[in-house]
Amino acid sequence: RKRILVTGGAGFVGSHLVDRLMMEGHEVIVVDNFFTGRRRNVEHWVGHENFELIHHDIVNPLYIEVDQIYHLASPASPPHYMYNPVKTIKTNTVGTINVFGLAKRVGARVLIASTSEVYGDPEVHPQTESYWGHVNPIGPRACYDESKRISETLAYSYGKQENVQVRVARIFNTYGPRMHINDGRVVSNFILQALTGQDITIYGSGKQTRSFQYVSDLVDGLIKLQNSNYSLPVNLGNPDEHTIEEFASIIHEMVGGKSMIINKDAMEDDPQRRKPDITRATNMLGWQPLVPLQKGIKKTVTFFRRELMRSR
Amino acid sequence: RKRILVTGGAGFVGSHLVDRLMMEGHEVIVVDNFFTGRRRNVEHWVGHENFELIHHDIVNPLYIEVDQIYHLASPASPPHYMYNPVKTIKTNTVGTINVFGLAKRVGARVLIASTSEVYGDPEVHPQTESYWGHVNPIGPRACYDESKRISETLAYSYGKQENVQVRVARIFNTYGPRMHINDGRVVSNFILQALTGQDITIYGSGKQTRSFQYVSDLVDGLIKLQNSNYSLPVNLGNPDEHTIEEFASIIHEMVGGKSMIINKDAMEDDPQRRKPDITRATNMLGWQPLVPLQKGIKKTVTFFRRELMRSR
Ligand SMILES: NC(=O)c1ccc[n+]([C@@H]2O[C@H](COP(=O)([O-])OP(=O)(O)OC[C@H]3O[C@@H](n4cnc5c(N)ncnc54)[C@H](O)[C@@H]3O)[C@@H](O)[C@H]2O)c1
Ligand SMILES: NC(=O)c1ccc[n+]([C@@H]2O[C@H](COP(=O)([O-])OP(=O)(O)OC[C@H]3O[C@@H](n4cnc5c(N)ncnc54)[C@H](O)[C@@H]3O)[C@@H](O)[C@H]2O)c1
Numbered sequence: 001r002k003r004i005l006v007t008g009g010a011g012f013v014g015s016h017l018v019d020r021l022m023m024e025g026h027e028v029i030v031v032d033n034f035f036t037g038r039r040r041n042v043e044h045w046v047g048h049e050n051f052e053l054i055h056h057d058i059v060n061p062l063y064i065e066v067d068q069i070y071h072l073a074s075p076a077s078p079p080h081y082m083y084n085p086v087k088t089i090k091t092n093t094v095g096t097i098n099v100f101g102l103a104k105r106v107g108a109r110v111l112i113a114s115t116s117e118v119y120g121d122p123e124v125h126p127q128t129e130s131y132w133g134h135v136n137p138i139g140p141r142a143c144y145d146e147s148k149r150i151s152e153t154l155a156y157s158y159g160k161q162e163n164v165q166v167r168v169a170r171i172f173n174t175y176g177p178r179m180h181i182n183d184g185r186v187v188s189n190f191i192l193q194a195l196t197g198q199d200i201t202i203y204g205s206g207k208q209t210r211s212f213q214y215v216s217d218l219v220d221g222l223i224k225l226q227n228s229n230y231s232l233p234v235n236l237g238n239p240d241e242h243t244i245e246e247f248a249s250i251i252h253e254m255v256g257g258k259s260m261i262i263n264k265d266a267m268e269d270d271p272q273r274r275k276p277d278i279t280r281a282t283n284m285l286g287w288q289p290l291v292p293l294q295k296g297i298k299k300t301v302t303f304f305r306r307e308l309m310r311s312r
Numbered sequence: 313r314k315r316i317l318v319t320g321g322a323g324f325v326g327s328h329l330v331d332r333l334m335m336e337g338h339e340v341i342v343v344d345n346f347f348t349g350r351r352r353n354v355e356h357w358v359g360h361e362n363f364e365l366i367h368h369d370i371v372n373p374l375y376i377e378v379d380q381i382y383h384l385a386s387p388a389s390p391p392h393y394m395y396n397p398v399k400t401i402k403t404n405t406v407g408t409i410n411v412f413g414l415a416k417r418v419g420a421r422v423l424i425a426s427t428s429e430v431y432g433d434p435e436v437h438p439q440t441e442s443y444w445g446h447v448n449p450i451g452p453r454a455c456y457d458e459s460k461r462i463s464e465t466l467a468y469s470y471g472k473q474e475n476v477q478v479r480v481a482r483i484f485n486t487y488g489p490r491m492h493i494n495d496g497r498v499v500s501n502f503i504l505q506a507l508t509g510q511d512i513t514i515y516g517s518g519k520q521t522r523s524f525q526y527v528s529d530l531v532d533g534l535i536k537l538q539n540s541n542y543s544l545p546v547n548l549g550n551p552d553e554h555t556i557e558e559f560a561s562i563i564h565e566m567v568g569g570k571s572m573i574i575n576k577d578a579m580e581d582d583p584q585r586r587k588p589d590i591t592r593a594t595n596m597l598g599w600q601p602l603v604p605l606q607k608g609i610k611k612t613v614t615f616f617r618r619e620l621m622r623s624r
């Protein structure tokens with residue numbers, strides 16, 4: 001039994017991770033500033049003797065005692081991270097420095113939630129961990145992409161220089177229950193649009209691809225990686241690749257209804273292809289995603305249906 | 313007449329910039345933690361009514377009133393920035409955030425000293441400002457390269473979001489008097505080795521190229537850029553490209569003496585080619601480098617000769 005800190009633990013991925021860690025019997029401390037996270041995501045643990053929820057912004061120092069850290073605090077969807085680019089960078093630089101300062105002091109192991117965005121608009125396909133990436137340092141996505149890249153640099157700098165044990169997960173697009181209904185990501189947008197009979201909005205041609213991973217698979221991978229002996233970056237994603245166009249049709253069909261699929265302006269610097277090479281995760285962690293798209297989408301649709309009822 | 317802050321103003325480039333700004337009659341404030349800078353570089357201004365020297369680490373907040381900022385504080389040579397990678401990153405993230413926080417509060421314009429290292433080991437040659445670069449986010453140079461990239465991202469984020477006026481200079485290899493005699497850069501190493509009759513050490517094959525700019529040209533460019541209306545990144549460098557091998561011969565010949573030119577192990581992730589495309593600087597600033605290599609090297613050799621005498 002360990003004392004585990006989850007920064008960003010009231011968010012989408014974080015709250016599922018917290019569920020798993022609590023079920024395994026650990027002591028879990030969540031630190032969150034509720035920028036995109038919600039108390040409701042972890043409400044079911046409030047009052048449990050192994051659980052603590054700290055309302056705190058990671059840009060400010062944090063002094064607690066823990067054995068392991070999952071550092072997830074960061075806005076994650078384009079509209080959220082572009083809302084306040086300066087704050088996005090502060091969270092991923094100053095915030096990450098604070099996490100490593102804490103880890104260094106207490107001797108905790110840190111897993112950071114990096115992202116497939118470190119590969120930018122990739123020229124290597126599928127993306128392996130050895131690829132250096134193709135990122136515009138001054139583009140509209142840079143506040144996120146570049147700050148995740150420097151978080152990785154920080155991880156290995158603290159690792160080498162201060163002997164902090166580090167794990168780096170490069171997470172590919174993930175979906176599932178507790179995604180924010182209005183966070184503007186493609187999965188939530190399309191499901192919401194289909195459920196409410198609005199137009200399903202494809203940005204650009206729809207020929208760009210993404211590979212979607214169900215959240216329970218990611219949580220498996222994060223826990224396996226944290227407890228492994230492997231310290232280089234590891235891709236965690238589902239190699240099942242689809243064009244956004246296909247994806248719109250799949251959701252449209254599953255949900256039914258009378259939405260039209262329409263095309264809107266393309267997003268600036270939108271990565272054109274994305275698919276993880278997961279050889280490393282399979283070899284080093286014995287991990288692979290298990291939940292097929294249809295099944296995952298079904299669960300997510302059920303969640304969104306309930307959310308819509310609640311908000312009415 | 314303006315009040316101008318130069319962070320890193322006791323360093324190599326900074327001190328030459330300070331000389332020029334003082335000669336132009338401005339009030340100049342230097343902030344430096346003396347990590348690689350020396351009081352001696354600006355000693356001749358100490359006591360002048362327009363000059364102030366503040367011993368301060370830019371990682372900590374700074375409250376002063378100024379009109380313009382040249383933000384140069386950062387270790388710059390590989391041995392220096394690799395000496396303490398965590399500190400290098402803190403300086404370029406937290407330090408740069410403090411500079412922009414200050415600029416935002418007082419309404420000052422900021423020029424940041426970025427670098428050709430944002431292009432990494434480039435696949436586009438010569439490098440234009442629109443090239444996104446090729447950088448290893450977890451390699452030994454990452455603490456510098458990635459932190460300069462995020463500094464640029466910060467600049468444009470503060471620019472767009474907080475209306476801070478920003479200028480970004482992507483500086484290519486620069487040399488001249490007041491370079492640190494022991495900073496491990498190729499110009500200082502080769503001159504020192506030639507002057508003291510030691511082996512001239514080429515790392516790797518010597519087929520890698522660099523383009524060397526004399527410091528007075530850079531200072532011209534920095535001042536022109538700061539006072540221009542142009543806010544996108546601008547390369548400042550001399551397009552006169554040489555292999556390191558050629559460069560070793562040039563210096564060997566100019567200095568004379570009985571040094572041997574030898575090859576040592578290559579550096580990890582050493583960029584193989586580097587040459588600025590300076591079309592933008594020429595068109596937007598009317599700038600181009602004026603000092604030919606032979607002339608610049610001669611002045612630098614004279615400086616190093618004196619330094620060696622002093623230290624004896
Ligand atoms: N979901 C994905 O597809 C995906 C893909 C790649 C990487 N990631 C990464 O995984 C992590 C979790 O993402 P998510 O999808 O759960 O997003 P999310 O927005 O649901 O969760 C992020 C959490 O961090 C919190 N947070 C943000 N800034 C903070 C700060 N300064 N201090 C304290 N807490 C702060 C938010 O309130 C939220 O609870 C993020 O680091 C994200 O970059 C997610
Ligand atoms: N010289 C080059 O070839 C070159 C090329 C590209 C970019 N640059 C950039 O130009 C700038 C100046 O480089 P330089 O060659 O004069 O190097 P330098 O080492 O001589 O100067 C850097 C100065 O910054 C100071 N400094 C470092 N960390 C600081 C901190 N935390 N707080 C306050 N002061 C700090 C140092 O003491 C030094 O005086 C740097 O930002 C560098 O990255 C230089």
Ligand SMILES: O=c1ccn([C@@H]2O[C@H](COP(=O)(O)OP(=O)(O)O)[C@@H](O)[C@H]2O)c(=O)[nH]1
Nearest residue numbers: 061062063064097098099100101102104105
């Ligand atoms: O338990 C701790 C220890 C450190 N820090 C923060 O982490 C940062 C980086 O720590 P590090 O030890 O690298 O820096 P230092 O304190 O030496 O500047 C510090 O500035 C503190 O703000 C923290 O939040 N909690």
Ligand SMILES: O=c1ccn([C@@H]2O[C@H](COP(=O)(O)OP(=O)(O)O)[C@@H](O)[C@H]2O)c(=O)[nH]1
Nearest residue numbers: 078184185186189201202203208244267270
């Ligand atoms: O309503 C939407 C939202 C997103 N997208 C596209 O879907 C892909 C995935 O976008 P998302 O914001 O989910 O994540 P990203 O992988 O871009 O961070 C991108 O090509 C977007 O342009 C879309 O076509 N319609």
Ligand SMILES: O=c1ccn([C@@H]2O[C@H](COP(=O)(O)OP(=O)(O)O)[C@@H](O)[C@H]2O)c(=O)[nH]1
Nearest residue numbers: 373374375376409410411412413414416417
């Ligand atoms: O005159 C100033 C104003 C701000 N800051 C620092 O700059 C940082 C960023 O400023 P910003 O206004 O973006 O941040 P905020 O103060 O809103 O957190 C702050 O944390 C301060 O530490 C500074 O050093 N001098």
Ligand SMILES: O=c1ccn([C@@H]2O[C@H](COP(=O)(O)OP(=O)(O)O)[C@@H](O)[C@H]2O)c(=O)[nH]1
Nearest residue numbers: 390496497498501513514515520556579582
């Ligand atoms: O004693 C030395 C120092 C440097 N170099 C090489 O010279 C080039 C320029 O190195 P420097 O450290 O001056 O600058 P940077 O690599 O940052 O351009 C690189 O290819 C180095 O490997 C060399 O051959 N011998």
